[in-house]
Amino acid sequence: MRLETRRLLDRAFSGLGVIAIGVMALALIVILTPIIVKGSGAFVFRSTVEHRKVMFDQWDRGNPQRIEADKAAAAEARQPVYDMLSAFDAELKAMPRKERSLYKKPLRELEKALAELLGPVPGEHTPVLIRQQYGATRWDRAKIKLDELLYTEDWDYSNPDALGVLVKTPRVEQFRGTALEPLFAYIKENISAMMRPRWTFYWQFLFDTSKDSHIFGGIGPEVLGTIYLTLGAMIFAIPMGVIAAIYLCEYSREGRVVSFLRICISTLAGVPSIVFGLFGLAFFLNTIHISNSKSVLAGSLTLSLLILPTVIRASEEAILAVPHSYKEAALSLGSGRWHTVMTVILPAALPGILTGTVISMGRAAGETAPIIFTAAVSVGRPLMPLEALSQPTPALPWNIYNLSTEHEAVDEIRHVQFGMVFTLVALVLLLNLFAIVMRARISKKLRG
Amino acid sequence: MNEVIQMKRASRFAGPEEEDYSTRAAHVKTEEFSVFYGGFEAVKKVTCSFPESLVTAIIGPSGCGKSTLLRAINRMNDLIPSCRPGGKMIFSGEDIYCKNIDVVSLRMRVGMVFQKPNVFPKSIYDNIAYGPRLQGIRNRSQLDEIVESSLKQAAIWDEVKDRMTSNALGMSGGQQQRLCLARALAVKPEILLMDEPTSALDPKATTKIEDLIGQLRGQYTIIIVTHNMQQAARVSDLTAFMYEGNLVEFGPTRKLFTRPREKQTEDYITGRFG
């Protein structure tokens, strides 16, 4: 092979490696960007007057006079819509019966679309479900609802060989020549006056409970549940893990027993997380009946088993990184082994242990499969610490799954789903960031 | 064994005691050559020339920059990120740190044996054939020939000819080092660099390597770094003494060891430091 060819191959090889890393970075960006961009949309968004109404009615937030003024201005802009509707009503009554029935279905659809955009017609009785008491609370949703109001959508299956084609026709076609004809142009023109969009920073999203299964409100119970589960897992995992690490590093002699224990640990690390969930169900709930139903306690215990191998390994590494001279110095001064561990080795290894546990904390916070059968429920209120022993809780990872697959209005609450994912990812990444910074500090310190 | 060495040494120096090596053509020459590790200057403006077909030893206390200088000759230091050279290093009339020099073809012409025997975890045959194969030699009989002649040159053929396919890691340390030597010879280099080649070996294996150096003298230009002064005295024609990155003294081995010009050299070879 010629030297030039070899050099070319060499460069191409390095190029491939760089491409691989580039692809990896690209994947990270592609995955994180929508989560961050749309996720922050749950916190910062253009809210409509409906949002302010919800906040005021359900959470007592906002200045009453300003809300009233807001509402009045919106109502004024909306009044012509309702006027046109009643004019059309009068028109209908004057029509022959046959013609009237033609308008029945289009009118019902229009009224539904209007209610979704603006909320119920003022003066009529309030609906039972909270979601029907308000219109679109977010400007981006309002625009979608407006689109649905202005156009009807139909699937065209006329070509049997191809997939169906979506056809949009202006709804106004259905009401040509009636009192409702100007309605559509009017709404299109005056939508901002009717909804009064305004930039809002809804930080309470993190702490609010949800109303009407996450259609309004925030993710407070989920955040709290995740914190309970994570802390609970750490309470069990840290002592067990650190003690095991101390034993493996400082007390045991390498031999059959220890290598057997090590195989056990690596096997435990390889057990699929869903199997942990089943084990938690079969053991904690069905066998020793740690609580009557799913509970935070059972979930925490299951999670703690899941992260135990990580904690053991991280602690072992941290303990082994303590310079040998420290230990020898302590032992030569006549302190006992236990004393040496407690006063010299553990304090020196503590930052390293903490780094490892913080990372596994992130893992515990984000795991879903182990808590499906042991701790998580879809809807619930925030728990008091003591209730955690016996009560199940909503938790971020589970509710992300639940809201994005099983919720009855999946598309309506995309912002809540993204907000939850964003919160969870931010939580986990913050924990990891903390660990990375800490590790950098430790290595700097060890380098002197 | 010792007697043999004594005799060899005697024979080596039987010629004119003060042979004028300076008339020999320089194979490698340095001009104000320095090597920096970050801000630290490990080799300080060294100017010297290594003559063709002779054995030159570089001695000095550890950390004096002798290995760094040696590794600069085949640009092995390029692999260390913070390392950069200054001055000129001229090999066969060309500055090897010039931009248009190809480091791969340079290394094919400059063989190297390292401190620790670093055989590849492959068969003995594949170890030797590694270099020739890189150069594109695929012909089996040609490869066989190269392998055999290199192993014979390294005086290890008889020990391994029956187990060419067994893993090279199964050999003893001394054998491994001679295999490394054979591996370097298989590329047909012009120069052999040896970086403390016997420091990891027992005395018997050391003797064998030293004998080999004696046999290869004349065919190759050999530059050997050693911390062992006796070894330098036994195997080399010329000796360079380095101290704290400076080239303190450079001259015929015999003269340097018997009548050193510099005080520092004398202190070192009489064991007052180092």
Add this chain to the structure above:
Amino acid sequence: MSANTSRLKRFGALLGQSLLFLVTSLSTLTVFFIFYFIARDAVPFFKLEGFREFFTSSSWYPTGHPAEFGARAIFFGTGIVTLGAVVVAVPLGVSAAVCLSDVLPFNVRQVVKPVIEILAAIPSVAYGFFALVVFAPLLQNKGGAVLAIGAWLILAPVLALLVVVVSDLTADRFSDLMRHKVRWILILLLGGAALAGMIALGRHLNSIEIISGANALNVAVILGIMALPTVVSVSEDALQATGRELREGSYALGATRAETILKTVIPASISGILAAVILGIMRAIGETMVVWMASGNAARIPEPWYNMLEPVRTLTATIAGDMGEADHVTGSARFHVLFAMALCLLAFSFIMNLVSEGIVRHSRKKLGK
């Protein structure tokens, strides 16, 4: 110190040590607990329904009358999704690891490492959400284009390289005078052919319509990305462990970096890389949320079997999905079949773990470390 207190002290130390041992073994023996409790609930299924149907039939109708528990399609789904993930993760991960350990300068490495750590830290449910809400609609609406772009991204550099190398090698056989011309003519010819092939392939892929974005391909890609950090970091460790001496030995013989890595470093660390691949496989097999959310959950073998654009169902997703309906009828075959699946997963991961340990240990012995 009197003899009495010293004896007391020694006794205390012994007691402490045995306590430590107890806690340690308790936490490590959990794995046996897990085996036992999973097996305990799995055995009744095999007693009730036997082995044959479970492993050989593909009809999965746990709610039917009579219920059918043929899990072959589900095993198949797990297999194909894992295979896809390996195809994504291993080439990418190993080349990234090589690049990290041998190509990139130190300060760039310090930037890249956190990228890997972040990829590893993102919770699986977030990946699943991405697969379901972002990636699946993309595949469904613009599937052909996505496939075409993907094929271009992967094949274009590889083909370009192949063209240049093949023409170089062929040109070597000609005399010095001809060589240069031959080389260029070959590059143009082969390059043209490759380009034409790529365009045809791109056209073909672009015309594909994907019925459902929740399919095996989607899940395989996402699982591959999830398994990447494991593959990268474990194989990078293995590559690093090869040591500088070996690399220097190769460089000193006039090898280029690529030759050093391909002929020396990778063969020397192949066991570690294998272990990395196994760990990656385990990560992909054990993953629940992504497959549950985005695989489409159809318990049948696609037609033809390698069609990654069809929805599939995996063991983990079946356990997660069916337990919710099965758990109030504890004792039924429907409940126990899920434990049988878990037992299979557990046994598989246990075996894989032993294999990877074995490989690493064997190679350590071989390298004499």
